[in-house]
Amino acid sequence: MDWGILVAFIAYLVVMLGVGVYFFRKSRNMKDYFLGGRELNPWVTALSAQASDMSGWLLMGLPAAAYIGGISGAWIAVGLALGTYLNWKIVAKRLRKFTSVAGDSITIPQYLQNRFASKSAVVRCICAVIIFVFFLIYTASGFSAGATLFQHIFHIDYTVAVTIGALVIIAYTFLGGFKAVCWTDFIQGIMMFLAIVIVPVVAAFSTAGLSLETLGSYNNGTFLNLFADGSGALPVIGIISSLAWGLGYFGMPHILVRFMAIKNSDMIKKSRIIAMVWVAITLICSVLVGILGYAYLTGQGAVPYADAKAAEVIFMELVVKLAPGFLAGILLSAILAAVMSTADSQLLVTASAVSNDFYKALIRKKASEKELMWVSRISVIVIAVIAYIIALDPNNSVMGLVSYAWAGFGAAFGPVILLSLFWKRMTMKGAVAGMVSGGAMVLLWENIPALAGTGLYSIVPGFALALILVVAVSLLDKKPSAEVEAMFEDAQKADI
Numbered sequence: 001m002d003w004g005i006l007v008a009f010i011a012y013l014v015v016m017l018g019v020g021v022y023f024f025r026k027s028r029n030m031k032d033y034f035l036g037g038r039e040l041n042p043w044v045t046a047l048s049a050q051a052s053d054m055s056g057w058l059l060m061g062l063p064a065a066a067y068i069g070g071i072s073g074a075w076i077a078v079g080l081a082l083g084t085y086l087n088w089k090i091v092a093k094r095l096r097k098f099t100s101v102a103g104d105s106i107t108i109p110q111y112l113q114n115r116f117a118s119k120s121a122v123v124r125c126i127c128a129v130i131i132f133v134f135f136l137i138y139t140a141s142g143f144s145a146g147a148t149l150f151q152h153i154f155h156i157d158y159t160v161a162v163t164i165g166a167l168v169i170i171a172y173t174f175l176g177g178f179k180a181v182c183w184t185d186f187i188q189g190i191m192m193f194l195a196i197v198i199v200p201v202v203a204a205f206s207t208a209g210l211s212l213e214t215l216g217s218y219n220n221g222t223f224l225n226l227f228a229d230g231s232g233a234l235p236v237i238g239i240i241s242s243l244a245w246g247l248g249y250f251g252m253p254h255i256l257v258r259f260m261a262i263k264n265s266d267m268i269k270k271s272r273i274i275a276m277v278w279v280a281i282t283l284i285c286s287v288l289v290g291i292l293g294y295a296y297l298t299g300q301g302a303v304p305y306a307d308a309k310a311a312e313v314i315f316m317e318l319v320v321k322l323a324p325g326f327l328a329g330i331l332l333s334a335i336l337a338a339v340m341s342t343a344d345s346q347l348l349v350t351a352s353a354v355s356n357d358f359y360k361a362l363i364r365k366k367a368s369e370k371e372l373m374w375v376s377r378i379s380v381i382v383i384a385v386i387a388y389i390i391a392l393d394p395n396n397s398v399m400g401l402v403s404y405a406w407a408g409f410g411a412a413f414g415p416v417i418l419l420s421l422f423w424k425r426m427t428m429k430g431a432v433a434g435m436v437s438g439g440a441m442v443l444l445w446e447n448i449p450a451l452a453g454t455g456l457y458s459i460v461p462g463f464a465l466a467l468i469l470v471v472a473v474s475l476l477d478k479k480p481s482a483e484v485e486a487m488f489e490d491a492q493k494a495d496i
Contacts, residue, residue, distance in 0.1 A: 004325020056145030066290025083246025188337030251413030411462025430474030438466030
């Protein structure tokens with residue numbers, strides 16, 4: 001065991017837990033626990049949003065795709081960059097205003113109920129179910145990524161590795177709530193950025209005979225061909241599916257909640273610039289980790305990884321081979337940072353859905369703030385345990401789990417959120433139809449071999465169906481009330 005790496009890991013985990021303990025004293029009510037009192041500054045908003053967005057796949061899944069397929073693996077990165085920009089550009093500012101005007105909503109389900117001035121909790125409950133189902137899968141991907149890290153570096157049993165990672169994430173999410181999550185994500189975002197930039201640069205200088213000609217010769221001469229991989233030309237449907245990852249952003253509750261929590265909507269522009277610089281650089285470097293990792297290990301005489309699942313350790317391999325003990329530990333902690341920055345956000349959003357949109361809406365409408373906060377904290381533990389059980393299967397692919405959950409959220413919530421912010425004629429029945437059809441389509445597409453076998457990413461049919469049904473059902477439904485239309489107008493004009 002490399003004690004330098006172990007010391008770096010322990011130091012990192014102690015700091016994260018310390019942040020959780022500090023903010024435990026600061027969370028006085030539900031708004032503090034779930035939105036940080038709407039007091040986030042532009043830097044924390046931007047970096048916490050992007051760190052919670054990228055998760056372990058940035059340092060594991062995407063480099064693995066580039067390692068196996070060469071530069072053609074970058075199509076996903078292109079889709080994500082476009083989606084990130086559009087989300088910040090057209091959704092962020094409006095969502096901050098709309099959630100404030102619509103009853104000072106602190107969760108996405110609550111916003112959708114208030115947006116249509118409905119007394120029924122149906123829409124909140126449907127939202128909560130969707131969040132619960134897909135975040136279980138998403139959180140499990142984080143636990144799985146953390147376990148792969150501990151198993152590969154410390155050679156410990158997979159089950160023990162999953163347990164260690166899960167316990168740390170549960171601890172500081174349970175204690176500190178939204179501010180703890182955002183400030184740890186801010187720190188983790190910086191760590192992820194530095195690590196993903198440093199590793200490919202060092203790998204490039206450490207690879208003997210590195211040249212574009214050499215790189216281009218890999219994978220039957222397709223390694224630097226954006227439109228082909230080792231097995232031949234990329235089908236159009238594959239490129240469309242990769243770009244379609246960008247659609248997911250409009251429906252990601254753990255990202256959208258950052259927009260809701262910024263101190264003032266006028267700060268969104270600054271946050272957008274910070275976020276886009278971070279995203280552009282990290283995505284480019286993530287692809288380079290896979291490409292340069294292939295060149296470096298091939299030059300060292302290593303046998304290439306057989307598939308993307310096996311190649312998910314490429315970042316770790318480069319760090320272990322190129323960096324000394326303690327520095328390697330710091331760089332490897334970036335994987336933990338990526339995992340934890342997403343899993344903690346997902347746990348918190350799911351807990352908010354359980355406590356605020358299930359417990360308060362259906363069971364105890366007069367529950368006190370203190371009671372709801374403790375229901376949320378208990379929910380964090382229960383949800384994490386279920387995700388932990390899912391993650392115990394060592395055959396799960398980090399990219400596969402993320403892909404499934406990403407499609408589910410993007411299809412179920414994306415069209416609904418977009419139209420709720422831009423279309424005054426939309427109705428609650430239209431929103432319900434969109435959420436149910438989008439989420440159901442993803443589940444069917446992923447689990448019916450004939451549909452999954454088409455190669456089309458499930459978010460495409462799911463998003464399209466949800467969009468059509470939101471519009472169709474809303475038009476067939478009676479026109480929104482004067483109160484709802486007035487709220488829509490007020491939100492557009494609000495200076496918040």
